Amino acid sequence: MDLLAHLEAYVATVDEMSFSRAADRLGIAQPLLSRRIKTLEAHFGGLLFDRSRRQVATTELGMLLLPYARDVLDRSQRLDQVARSAQRSRxxxxxxxxxxxxxxxxxxxxxxxxxxxxxxxxxxxxxxxxxxxxxxxxxxxxxxxxxxxxxHRVPLGLATAPPLDARPLTDSRRARPVHLEDLRPRRTGAATGTASCAAFSAAIGARTLPLPILTLTEDDVPYARDTLARAAARSGLPEQLVRPGGPAATALAETLAGRAVLLCDEPFARRHGADWAPLADSSLHRGxxxxxxxxxxxxxxxxxxxxxxxxxAGAGAAVQAAGWRPESADASTRLAAHG
Known part of the structure; x- marks a missing residue:
């Protein structure tokens, strides 16, 4: 027996003094309400209503049990309210x-x-x-x-240590997209690629040997590692040049000391005082x-x-800030993005 449903039928009938009105109040058929009251009477071992009269009347047993029935229903309602409140606040x-x-x-x-x-x-x-x-x-x-x-997409780029005599990049002096070819080893003092900004050029252009490219934990997923490895190979970079940077603090320290280039998103680089230039190859961005x-x-x-x-993760505003659009990528970048 569903005790609560049967008590609801009993209390509603007492309140309405009518089986039909009580059934309407509960949204059930009158025969179902009558069966519930009879089941409740059998459970308690006595009549709750005197059916010999024209108008529904509550028996002495019914009046005795009424306050307890109301209390059970009230406590049940409060229990439901507490449970719903706890669920909402969880x-x-x-x-x-x-x-x-x-x-x-x-x-x-x-x-x-x-x-x-x-x-x-x-x-x-x-x-x-x-x-x-x-x-x-x-x-x-x-x-x-x-x-x-x-x-959602987040453009990735290369973070470098800012030159001591250069102002930090601002929105009006934002770096243009760079290519991994800019990090290839050189035989002379001239860069092999076109440096995208003065800060990036100063960070990598003064070296004969390329700086290692460090990656963060966020990019330690199989497809991201594979895509970056293929892009580095196409760019002529040594395989050992790209490697995990370990803890973010360690990778940042290596980068800000001028001993590495960090693959990261722009907000991360800016928060820690590094210069940043977006990668032109959109297949290397985060999704x-x-x-x-x-x-x-x-x-x-x-x-x-x-x-x-x-x-x-820097999605949304970061895409617009970096100035990257699918249609803005050159032909080689679009081909790389499609494998």
Whole structure:
């Protein structure tokens, strides 16, 4: 017996003093309401209503049990309210890349609070974000995907140590896209490629030997490694030139000391005082999708959440800031992007 449903039928009949009106109030058929009351009477071992009269009347047993029935229904309603409130306030974990800007993470938390959702932001490497989304530890995650299949793109570029006598790059003095060929070994003091800006030229042009290209954990995914290796080979770069940079702080230290070039996005480079020039090869850029855990049905991700999560990785504004457009790439870049 569904005790709550039967008690609702009993209390509604007492309140309405009519079986038909009580059934209408509960949105059920009158015969169903009558059966519930009879089942309840059998359960308690006595009549709750005197049916010998023209008007419905509550028996002595019915009056005795009425306050207890109301109390059970009231407590059940409060229990449901508490459960719904707890569900709404439960923190939902979202996975984002490591080394995100604190301001971007704060925007994620505020966006959730404005919509009555408590979000817990967790910075994780790409493989761990995907694994934790699959096992349900994360409710949502920003996942790395191939840029040609991505909903969000983040241009990658080369970060270098700024020259001591040069002003930092500004929006009005932004670097033009560079090619990996600019890092090829040279036989003379002249650069083999066209340097995209004075800062980048100063960082790589004074060396006979090429600077190593360091990669961050965010780019330690199979397709990204393979794409970068193929692009480096096409550009004539030694295979050992491209290597993982280890912890971000170590890679940055090597870069700012002028001993390496760091492959990263522009916001990351600017936050740490490095000069940055975007790569012309769009196949080397990062791609992201925002997805929900399969344990929650893998349903649609709210549009507002997709936008703020993508922004933590530098998507959206970063694409416009770098000045990259698919139609702006030259023919060789478009061919490279298609393999």
């Amino acid at each position: 923190a939902r974990a979202v996975g984002v890349p490591t080394d995100c800007a604190p301001a971007a993470l704060a925007r994620v938390i505020r966006a959730g609070a404005e919509r009555g959702t408590t979000l817990s932001v967790r910075e994780l490497p790409p493989a761990e974000r995907e694994a934790r989304l699959t096992d349900g530890t994360l409710a949502y995650a920003l996942l790395r995907v191939a840029p040609e299949h991505a909903s 992201y999708d925002v997805r929900a855990t399969p344990r929650q049905g893998g349903g649609d991700v709210p549009q507002w959440l997709s936008g703020v999560l993508a922004a933590t």
